[in-house]
Amino acid sequence: MRRPLLIASLAWQDYRNDARLSACSVLALVAVIAPLLVLFGLKFGLVGSLTERLQRDPGVREIIPLxxxxxxxxxxxxxxxxxxxxxxxxxxxxxxxxxxxxxxxxxxxxxxxxxxxxxxxxxxxxxxxxxxxxxxxxxxxxxxxxxxxxxxxxxxxxxxxxxxxxxxxxxxxxxxxxxxxxxxxxxxxxxxxxxxxxxxxxxxxxxxxxxxxxxxxxxxxxxxxxxxxxxxxxxxxxxxxxxxxxxxxxxLVSTQAAQIAQVQSLSRNLDLVFWIITALAVSGAIAAIAAGAVAAVERKQRELSVLRLLGLGTGALLLFVVLQALFSGVLGAAFAALLYALAEQGLNRLFMQVPGEYASHLLPLHYFIALLAVLLASTLAAALGGWRVARIDACEGIRDV
Structure with a gap:
């Protein structure tokens, strides 16, 4: 239990000392996460408001015999x-x-x-x-x-x-x-x-x-x-x-089935657009995090070799790299959520027509899922990029002592 805590402490101290590069990693994630939150918020808010408006109107659900x-x-x-x-x-x-x-x-x-x-x-x-x-x-x-x-x-x-x-x-x-x-x-x-x-x-x-x-x-x-x-x-x-x-x-009956189908079709189309953009953005983010992890291992090769010399194995060094990616993921998700909250207020004030409806809206569950997705992507990308720690030799730390 002590060793993981020690690794986490070392990773955080190193993350703080390398503040400029850490800030760049955070901003890179914010640039990906914030637009996705706005896009999903618009999709969920607009389609949700339209669906609720139709559901509240009994005339839309009425079936009239002719x-x-x-x-x-x-x-x-x-x-x-x-x-x-x-x-x-x-x-x-x-x-x-x-x-x-x-x-x-x-x-x-x-x-x-x-x-x-x-x-x-x-x-x-x-x-x-x-x-x-x-x-x-x-x-x-x-x-x-x-x-x-x-x-x-x-x-x-x-x-x-x-x-x-x-x-x-x-x-x-x-x-x-x-x-x-x-x-x-x-x-x-x-x-x-x-x-x-x-x-x-x-x-x-x-x-x-x-x-x-x-x-x-x-x-x-x-x-x-x-x-x-x-x-x-x-x-x-x-x-x-x-x-x-x-x-x-x-x-023979008269219904509002065509109007309902239009809203459902809009929801499906927005879902398709959202997932296409999300797939492209997440792929780019994973590639960027993985490249950052590779660069970090190359840049800190001597420091990591010293840690190996002190008895840390490949798994511990990989955990060191992954934890730093998770730090960036948590901070990036927090700043992105803050930016989205500001954007949500502006969009709702600008486009809201009916009280109680939203142009953009997210539930607490959506924020939680977004955080988990960011942490999972960061872990996967850092693990893929941090595989080079296995090639670090302790003798490089001896030369440096």
Whole structure:
């Protein structure tokens, strides 16, 4: 244990005494490591921010059925149970899923789109869930036009054409929450599926006993068929498999798969560029460190021969050379990390557009991996270049004594 500590102490003293050449070795490593950190930081920051932005936007993960389909509740329930589906719920006909919201006290009215909602709806973003037939969540634009706040009540009016006559029914609804504008930018109303089914039944001329709306009695045995559904994939990578799933069943859907593929392609291309540049830079750094080790052995041949004369073997002399390369590696990695930290702040201030996103960003794990890579490359290069210590003869130290 004492001998390795002695060798480390001798290597450090010699490293300090040869300060100018040591500084050159450190700066040479900094010139390689710092640009690589900046390049990887840009790659990780830009692609990571783009991916997070897409992941946060539920609309990117939405799968919209096109045309009039025929889906029963069992089919939608099976979709909802899939591991790659975050949320799925049946949807009534678009023409029947509208309502006129009235606020008589303020004399305001707005026609809104009705969307079915349930637990896990990604558009609600943690807002209270509408329950029953008389609770709803409004979009920001609809609430602004009505001037309504959460907790207030309004009147919903539903009309239909029956026997050439225009008929309508009204019911009072309570606003339990108002969504932020980014969640839904149109005039919309989120309610339980039961309210949308009641509106569709009334417009089809059927009775709605729960709301005391008259009409034809519904057949108990009839199973409701829905023309569409609301469906959101669990992750960006699940959008394309779901699109293929529906394509195999001849269900035409609209997705953001092309936009997701562009970001994934950008990530792959940047990965390729980064690894090509890294391979070239690391190869050059290893060659430089190895050449430096060879030069150091040649320059310090007399000092190393004296150490051999004192009883140090080839392995100990090689450790002496490797330790000095590791000193340069640690210092070079530290200075490179400091330079990158300064560059990261400048790049983020210059290019950051959305709070919480980064143009350049590295995690602590990335710094740790970079340090290990530098130390490994330094050890390998110094070992390759320091093989000449095996040819040092102790007699050269005797001549020097």
């Amino acid at each position: 045309g009039g389909g025929r889906f029963d509740a069992t089919f939608v329930a099976r979709l909802s149970a899939r591991n790659d589906v975050a949320f799925a719920i049946p949807r009534t006909r678009q023409i029947a899923a509208t309502a006129e919201l009235l606020l008589p006290a303020k004399g305001r009215a707005v026609t809104v789109e009705m969307l079915p909602s349930a637990a896990g709806d990604p558009l609600l973003q943690g807002a209270p869930l509408p329950a029953g037939l008389r609770q709803v969540v409004l979009s920001a634009t609809a609430a602004q036009k009505l001037g309504v706040q959460p907790g207030e009540q309004l009147v919903a009016s539903f009309s239909r054409q029956q026997a050439g006559q225009l008929q309508w029914r009204q019911t009072r609804l309570q606003v339990v929450a108002v969504l932020p504008l980014a969640a839904f930018e149109r005039d919309g109303l989120f309610a339980s599926l039961a309210l949308l089914e009641a509106a569709e039944d009334y417009r089809d001329g059927r009775a709605v006993p729960a709301l005391d709306w008259p009409g034809e009695a519904q057949a108990v045995a009839d199973q409701r068929v829905y023309p569409a559904f609301r469906l959101y994939a669990r992750a960006l990578g699940d959008v394309e498999p779901l699109r293929q799933f529906f394509a195999e069943r001849s269900v």
